[in-house]
Every structure is written in C-alpha cells, then in structure tokens.
Amino acid sequence: MRPANSYTLYWMGVTFLLFPILILLGIYMRTVQAGGLAGTVTWFYPMMTLHGVGMVGVWYVAAMACAADILGRYTEPSPAVRGLALGGTLVGVLLLLACVFLGKFAGGWYFLYPLPFKGEWPAWSAVAFLLSLTVLGATWLVWTLDLLRAIAKKYTLTQALGWHYLAGRDEPAIPPSIMIITVSLIAGVAALAAGVIVLVLFYQELFTGAASDALMVKNLTFFFGHTLVNLAMYLGVAAAYEVLPQYAGRPWKANKIVAISWNTVLLIVLFAYFHHLYMDFVQPGTLQYIGQIASYASAIPAAVVTIFGALLLVYRARMRWNLASLLFFLGLIGWAVGGMGAVIDSTISANVRLHNTLWVPAHFHTYMLAGLVFLVFAYFYHCSQEAAAEPERAGRQKLVSVLMVAGAYGFFLMFYLSGAYSVPRRFATYPAELAHGGAFSAIAAVFATVFLVGFLLYLAETGSRWYKAMQTAS
Ligand code: HEM
Ligand SMILES: [Cu+2]
Structure with missing residues (x-):
C-alpha cells in the first residue's frame, strides 16, 4: 500500500472525463466521412x-x-x-x-x-x-x-x-x-x-x-x-x-x-x-x-535503446503481468509501430506521395493512442492499484487489453490503407473518385467503438481503485 498523490488523482479524473467525449468526436468524424x-x-x-x-x-x-x-x-x-x-x-x-x-x-x-x-x-x-x-x-x-x-x-x-x-x-x-x-x-x-x-x-x-x-x-x-x-x-x-x-x-x-x-x-x-x-x-x-x-x-x-532495454528487462524475467505491466509493454510496442510509420513519412521521396493523406493521422494516432495513451493508462492503473490494493482479476484485465488493442489497431489500419490509396486527410466527405475512403471510414468507426468499449471496461477497473485511492490520498 502506498497512498496516491491527490493531484495525480485529480488529473486522472480530468483525463477520464474528457477522453471519452473526444473519442466520440472521433467516431462522429469517421461517421460523417462514411456518409452518415x-x-x-x-x-x-x-x-x-x-x-x-x-x-x-x-x-x-x-x-x-x-x-x-x-x-x-x-x-x-x-x-x-x-x-x-x-x-x-x-x-x-x-x-x-x-x-x-x-x-x-x-x-x-x-x-x-x-x-x-x-x-x-x-x-x-x-x-x-x-x-x-x-x-x-x-x-x-x-x-x-x-x-x-x-x-x-x-x-x-x-x-x-x-x-x-x-x-x-x-x-x-x-x-x-x-x-x-x-x-x-x-x-x-x-x-x-x-x-x-x-x-x-x-x-x-x-x-x-x-x-x-x-x-x-x-x-x-x-x-x-x-x-x-x-x-x-x-x-x-x-x-x-x-x-x-x-x-x-x-x-x-x-x-x-x-x-x-x-x-x-x-x-x-x-x-x-x-x-x-x-x-x-x-x-x-x-x-x-x-x-x-x-x-x-x-x-x-x-x-x-528503450525497446531493446525493455525487451532485455522482460526477457526470461519472472514478470508479474497485470493491467499495468501489460499496458506498459503494449505502449512501447505502439510507440515503435507508429514511429516506423513516421520514419516512412519523413522520407522525402515517400512524403511526396503521403503528404496530407490519411497516412499522417495513421502514424500519429498509432503512437499517441496505442503508445502514449497506453503508457499513461498503465501508470494511472499502477498508482491507483498501489493505493487501493484490490484483488486483481486476470481474465478481465486481459479482456480490457484485447478490446483496446483490437479496436485501436483496426481503426489505425483503415487510416493506413486510406493513406496508401491516396485518400487525403481533413476531408469531411469524399467525392466519388475517393469512394473507397468512405468505406474505410465506416469500418474504422466500428473499430473505434470497440476501442471505446475497451476503454469503458478499463475505466471500471481503474475507476473503482481510483475512488478508493481518493479516500487515503496524501
Ligand atoms: C479512438 C480514438 C480516436 C478516434 C476515433 C480518432 C479519430 C480521428 C479522426 C477521424 C480524425 C480526422 C482525420 C482526418 O480526416 O484528417 C482525427 C484527427 C486528429 N486526431 Fe484523433 N482520434 C482518436 C484518438 C486520438 C488521440 C488519442 C489523439 C492524440 C493524443 C488524437 C489526435 C488527433 C489530431 C491531432 C488530429 C488532427 C486534427 C487536425 O487535422 O487538425 N486523436 N482523429
Ligand atoms: Cu513531426
């Protein structure tokens, strides 16, 4: 048991409140792009x-x-x-x-x-x-x-x-x-x-x-x-x-x-x-x-250095896997995957094609959503669990991770495919020549909803511990 810092808990509250609203705006955009x-x-x-x-x-x-x-x-x-x-x-x-x-x-x-x-x-x-x-x-x-x-x-x-x-x-x-x-x-x-x-x-x-x-x-x-x-x-x-x-x-x-x-x-x-x-x-x-x-x-x-360091740290270690360690590991992977997308886009000869296509949101959503968000979620869960010390249910924590990973990567894939097929970014609706952009959007909206469900389950896991941590915060 280690009491949590109350400011950290306030910031968690702010994040948990704003994030789902902003996700809904994202799903809204993909719906409009799909013609809805x-x-x-x-x-x-x-x-x-x-x-x-x-x-x-x-x-x-x-x-x-x-x-x-x-x-x-x-x-x-x-x-x-x-x-x-x-x-x-x-x-x-x-x-x-x-x-x-x-x-x-x-x-x-x-x-x-x-x-x-x-x-x-x-x-x-x-x-x-x-x-x-x-x-x-x-x-x-x-x-x-x-x-x-x-x-x-x-x-x-x-x-x-x-x-x-x-x-x-x-x-x-x-x-x-x-x-x-x-x-x-x-x-x-x-x-x-x-x-x-x-x-x-x-x-x-x-x-x-x-x-x-x-x-x-x-x-x-x-x-x-x-x-x-x-x-x-x-x-x-x-x-x-x-x-x-x-x-x-x-x-x-x-x-x-x-x-x-x-x-x-x-x-x-x-x-x-x-x-x-x-x-x-x-x-x-x-x-x-x-x-x-x-x-x-x-x-x-x-x-x-970080990815190799993390792999060496985990390799043959007696890892204790829970929602925190799992999300940390997944977050580092998301950072690396999105980073590859970024390096491709920063290559001048590739940028000539990919500039301002949906490839751009594809790569930065990868390292933000499957990278930074996962890392921060890992830390938030870790802090509240340290303070609340509640029993952990491995099955439920795996389900949370699977839903968030599947939802996020399915959603990214539609951005990457759109980018590779020359669909521009920042188009509210797609003209007939870019009809494939609309189809990708519809599929992406479904995957984003899967992510949202995963997030709500994460919120249930972490939120109850967050509430308990509030009672003992320093
Ligand atoms: C499930 C979660 C999310 C969904 C469904 C979503 C969806 C979208 C969509 C559809 C666009 C417009 C793409 C275009 O046509 O140009 C967009 C843009 C953007 N998103 Fe997300 N997003 C999500 C998460 C995030 C996260 C976690 C971040 C950052 C931490 C983020 C940052 C941005 C930014 C900076 C833009 C560009 C806005 C602009 O062009 O001015 N999104 N997002
Ligand atoms: Cu940059």
Missing part, C-alpha cells in the same frame, strides 16, 4: 479542431501529471504551482469549448497562420481560441519551469542529464526516469517559448494589422507542435522506465548508453520538425535534408 449524419456536416471542422487540440492537450497534461508524480517521489515540486496547473488548464479548456461550440472556430489543431484570420467564423472566436492557447501555454510553461527547478534543487541539471555518465563516472546514480523527464522538460521550455512567439505575432497582427512572414510562422508553429507531441511521448516512456522494473523484479539502471541516447534526443528532436515543411518550396533546401536526417536519427537512440 449528413445534416451535421457543417460541424465537422469545428469538431475536428476540438478533437485535435483537445486530445493533444489532454494527453500532454496527463503525461505531465505522470512526470510530476514520479518527480514527487524524488524531489519537491511546488504544491501551489500544481494547483495553478490544474486551474489554468480548466480555464483554457472552457475558452476552447466556447470558441468551438459558440463560434464554430475551425482552424485545425495547429491553426496554421493566417487561417484563423481568414475563416468563416466570427473574429471573436479566433481571439477566444488564441486566448485559450495563451492561458494553456503560459500555465504549462510555469509548470514545466517549476518541475525543472525541483530537479535542479535535488540533483543539479547536469547530473540530472547524466553528464557524469558521459565522463565515465557512475555516481551519483540518477534514475533513468529523471534523466528522460529532464530532457523532455528542457525541450518543453523551447517548444512552449516558440508557441508564445507565434501567439505574440498573431496578437500583433490583431492589434496593429502588421502581417507576419507565413514561412517563419509555419517554422515556429511546427517547432512548437512537433516538439510538444514528442516530449509528451517521452514522458510516457519515462513512466515505463520507472515502473516496469517493479513488475520484472530487476532494476533498469541508467548507464553511459542511456545517457548518450537521451542527450542525443535532446539535440536532435529540435531539428526533426523540418519534415513538416517538405512541401514548402521556399524553405531553404539544406533544411529539408537536415529534416530527413534528424527524423531518422531521432528514432535510433530513444526507440532502439
């Missing part, structure tokens, strides 16, 4: 925007909540900032709901400049959207800085980054989770700072009418978006490093290789975003090549 609910088609793009920003935001904060929980076991993050993070996020979410439901704002999740100023929605809804992102960005920046402060106070940042391993010393021993979290948070400061600059440029145009350079804003936007999504993923991976050893009964220690790989990630992840601009012929050519090389390189250290 035709009367509601004008809601497709506002709902796509809400689904995209909402999902990215929810899973970013959920991953941050896991990181904060792990850090709380080693360091002392400020309780006041933890409260602020929760409050600021709720305000941001309310603003987002207002601009989408009352203003039908539909600029997409990365609101590419100058689209927010050009749509059919009222100007106030674009402003509300920008304000929502401002509140969220500012809150998360403060949260990130406070966690870094807590790390620096206990370890110093160079130790937390494991630089003494690079110099050949093994002391002090740094938990690998701390090293990965430190790398991710530093990248997070860079990403959020770029996001702030983008917002300032939007406000400048709003107040003074001075237009910005569209190519520069696109660079900043994807530096922000690519980095934020990647580091959310890394935070989930950090949770696996922290907890999986407990189920394997073996340590997963930091060493020179782990330190080299995660420090390399810190360097490379900042340059991979160029792969979002392959179609921009005015982007300098050198940057395009750097984009392809950095995309490949960023896959090697983190993914290869």
